[in-house]
Amino acid sequence: MIINMYITTKSLQCICFIVLFINKASPQETVQGFVGSSALLPCHSSSQVLTVHWRYNDIKNVYDIQNGKESTKEQDFDYSGRTQMFPKEFIKGNFTLKLTNLKQSDEGVYCCFIPDSPDPKNVQQYITLQVKAVAVKPRQYQAGQAEPRNQTPEKKANKLLLLLILFITINIQCCI
Template sequence: MIINKKTVMKSWLSICYILLFIDDVSLQKTVEGFVGSSAVLSCHYNKKLQDLTAHWRYNDIKNVYDIQEGRGSAREQHQEYTGRVQAFSHEFVKGNFSLKIENLRLTDAGTYCCYIIDTNYQECTDLSVKVKPRETRTKSEEKSERMNHGVDIKADEIVALLIPLLSMIIPLCI
């Protein structure tokens, strides 16, 4: 089989063109948790910006948590989340704006979006909350659940990990 150099070059250029636009897409993933446990909703922005402002919203209605100029704020937080939400403030400088919701309730199920202001970036997570089945658990299952904080992250999470890798490939394409 003979491969034309021009065809190969066009293919590479097409891939590079697509990769250039992956950086500011909206990522959607699913996280599952159980009533009474906790869930971590991830939000990672791969560009370092000083004093970044981000907002976490539930179904685009309720204010879950704000990060204003690099500092966490629960000042305008909806009362349903009072005392149950935790951010990792030491990670903000690394572009990690993930949020932990503790003591999950069935009413917490829904879509949570992290909006990073002054960029076109948002990262959304569908949170599914279930009642823990009353079955006998082995000690290894209990240990595994404690390590995961009762959260199962779907394969879509891999997409979030691939974006930084793909952003390193882009300069090779230019």
């Protein structure tokens, strides 16, 4: 009886640990951006705090707020000159990070770590950044301006199909 209770207790502890780990390790929010543009990575605290750390994949130092002041001393070179915070918002518990000139390599999971947060849910906030390639806009042509000769595969296939139909029609007429 005591052994069964011990096994059940250990099993429950293991399940709770796994659930907590999955809950903490899984990204909570997804933000999308385009190569060359910027993205806002949200981070909020229910009260005023003095220390906030932004990390990329728990490896790279993206940005720090220490003693209520911005610090880029230990910032990873990849983020140099591309990060911005909003100090006036710190009073409201808003520690949103703006990342500019997005690169494909910026895609991944960012963590906003608030060690002094009174709310355990806000100690680690995970944001997944998805960076998409810039869509090329079709060029607008003015009246009288020739369109380029570059044709899509669909246009080429349509022309070949029309030629084939024309060829078959001519052959049928010749046979009649």
